[in-house]
Amino acid sequence: MKALPIIYGFVTLAALGAAVTIPYAMHERGSAAVPTWQNMVNPGSLSAKHAFLGNNCEACHTPHQGVTADRCTACHANAELLLSRQSTAFHATIGDCRGCHTEHQGAAHRAVVMDHDVLIRRKLRELPASARSVIAALPVEHERIRPEETALDCAACHANQDPHRTLFGASCAKCHATRAWDIPEFRHPSPLSTECAQCHQAPPSHYMEHFRMVSMPVAGVEHADVSQCFLCHKTNAWNDIKGVGWYKHH
Numbered sequence: 001m002k003a004l005p006i007i008y009g010f011v012t013l014a015a016l017g018a019a020v021t022i023p024y025a026m027h028e029r030g031s032a033a034v035p036t037w038q039n040m041v042n043p044g045s046l047s048a049k050h051a052f053l054g055n056n057c058e059a060c061h062t063p064h065q066g067v068t069a070d071r072c073t074a075c076h077a078n079a080e081l082l083l084s085r086q087s088t089a090f091h092a093t094i095g096d097c098r099g100c101h102t103e104h105q106g107a108a109h110r111a112v113v114m115d116h117d118v119l120i121r122r123k124l125r126e127l128p129a130s131a132r133s134v135i136a137a138l139p140v141e142h143e144r145i146r147p148e149e150t151a152l153d154c155a156a157c158h159a160n161q162d163p164h165r166t167l168f169g170a171s172c173a174k175c176h177a178t179r180a181w182d183i184p185e186f187r188h189p190s191p192l193s194t195e196c197a198q199c200h201q202a203p204p205s206h207y208m209e210h211f212r213m214v215s216m217p218v219a220g221v222e223h224a225d226v227s228q229c230f231l232c233h234k235t236n237a238w239n240d241i242k243g244v245g246w247y248k249h250h
């Protein structure tokens, strides 16, 4: 008759004991100290490049805190390429690796997903509540972009990829959203247009001797101002020169 309450008593005690001992043991000696614990909470296998870490959960997880950047940077401090590229230079100061480097989704899943929302959330958190509501109420220039996206300084990370060579200014969000660069409703003007220079800035070489010495002879055009792109260029590719064909450098 009294067996049930006694069993319950033991179960409760055991659970309480585990609740204290497991975190303590993990804190003191790492998760290897409680082998079965790993399998219980492991949410899935690691990405291929991290598979070698196997059950070494502490490589990335700090007990009681979860994934912390210091674990990641212990192995990834010398990421020169990453820090020297404009769009990824933010790695030097980001201080939190979660969101874009997801894990436990199996070996086929590459642990890199650019998520601008991670940046937006961080940016908004840094601002006072008053500024956040101003941003939320910002008028947006086009329907593809959300007001919060305009809180990001796109050009700080993407100016080097600007195909408009600054002609459209530094406020990329006026026309672009973060999901993709293409703008589905954009239709390129006809190849017969003479307005090319309104939207296209010529490369620096066109404003140097190179233009008279190379560009004009190659195009077979004797009189031209740089702004008259349409005399020499077509709209499919800049190196497909009008009446000449594909121009190969060197």
Ligand code: HEC
Binding pocket: 047, 049, 050, 053, 059, 060, 067, 071, 072, 073, 074, 075, 076, 097, 101, 110, 111, 112
């Ligand atoms: C014990 C060392 C170690 C730790 C800790 C570690 N990594 Fe790695 N990581 C590696 C190695 C080694 C590679 C493979 C490098 C290569 O192939 O050039 C790698 C690859 C990567 C890649 C490239 C993935 C791909 O598929 O291209 C990313 C992103 C990355 N790690 C981010 C992280 C983040 C974020 C953390 C922390 C949550 C972390 N790493 C923790 C050693 C580590």
Ligand code: HEC
Binding pocket: 069, 072, 073, 076, 079, 082, 088, 091, 094, 095, 096, 097, 098, 099, 100, 101, 112, 113, 114, 115, 116, 118, 119
């Ligand atoms: C806002 C998103 C974001 C955050 C946060 C972030 N990363 Fe990245 N990371 C990226 C993107 C995007 C790339 C891939 C760039 C590319 O296309 O090569 C990358 C690339 C990397 C790579 C190189 C991967 C390779 O292919 O060799 C490493 C290593 C890395 N990140 C580590 C970290 C670490 C460590 C942290 C935390 C300190 C962190 N990242 C935080 C977005 C992020």
Ligand code: HEC
Binding pocket: 037, 038, 039, 041, 042, 043, 046, 050, 053, 054, 055, 056, 057, 058, 059, 060, 061, 066, 067, 098, 099, 101, 102, 103, 104
């Ligand atoms: C290569 C680094 C790495 C290793 C090694 C690793 N994890 Fe994780 N783990 C992560 C990242 C990153 C996340 C955040 C989830 C995400 O964004 O996909 C995470 C999330 C988790 C979560 C969800 C709760 C949380 O903190 O977000 C659990 C539980 C977890 N890991 C358990 C484990 C266990 C158990 C092991 C060892 C068997 C382990 N992890 C090894 C990187 C790692």
Ligand code: HEC
Binding pocket: 087, 088, 090, 114, 116, 119, 149, 150, 152, 153, 154, 155, 156, 157, 158, 172, 173, 176, 177, 178, 179, 180, 181
């Ligand atoms: C802190 C740096 C940072 C900021 C700020 C930023 N981006 Fe990005 N963005 C990245 C990185 C990193 C990638 C991944 C590709 C790469 O390495 O260039 C990326 C990728 C993209 C892509 C390509 C998406 C795809 O999958 O093809 C678009 C579009 C984009 N960003 C637009 C924007 C716009 C618009 C803004 C401003 C509203 C912005 N970004 C702000 C860092 C940033």
Ligand code: HEC
Binding pocket: 154, 155, 158, 159, 161, 162, 163, 164, 168, 169, 170, 171, 172, 173, 174, 175, 176, 181, 182, 183, 184, 186
């Ligand atoms: C006045 C509007 C406008 C502004 C401002 C603008 N763009 Fe664009 N951008 C466009 C249009 C239109 C396209 C063509 C889209 C298409 O073909 O679907 C484009 C295309 C692009 C492409 C794709 C190029 C290709 O060939 O695939 C990139 C990358 C890009 N823009 C980056 C930027 C960056 C970076 C900035 C800010 C420094 C910026 N843009 C500012 C209108 C703009």
Ligand code: HEC
Binding pocket: 163, 164, 188, 189, 190, 191, 192, 193, 194, 195, 196, 197, 198, 199, 200, 229, 230, 233, 234, 235, 236, 237, 238
């Ligand atoms: C109303 C603005 C506008 C006008 C006018 C215009 N373009 Fe464009 N053009 C764009 C945008 C935006 C893109 C996509 C972004 C980029 O690649 O520069 C583009 C792309 C191109 C590309 C493709 C570049 C590549 O590598 O994929 C070529 C070539 C081009 N334009 C040539 C021309 C020529 C030649 C003229 C004049 C006959 C012209 N454009 C007139 C806006 C314009």
Ligand code: HEC
Binding pocket: 196, 197, 200, 201, 202, 203, 205, 206, 210, 214, 215, 216, 218, 219, 221, 224, 225, 226, 227, 228, 229, 230, 231, 232, 233, 238, 239, 241, 247
């Ligand atoms: C007199 C003819 C002529 C005119 C006018 C002209 N170009 Fe060119 N352009 C060329 C030729 C030829 C080449 C390929 C050889 C070279 O680099 O000079 C070229 C190359 C280019 C390239 C490719 C450069 C590279 O590094 O791959 C771009 C982009 C370009 N022109 C844009 C423009 C734009 C934009 C205008 C107008 C604002 C313009 N061009 C006006 C003849 C011309």
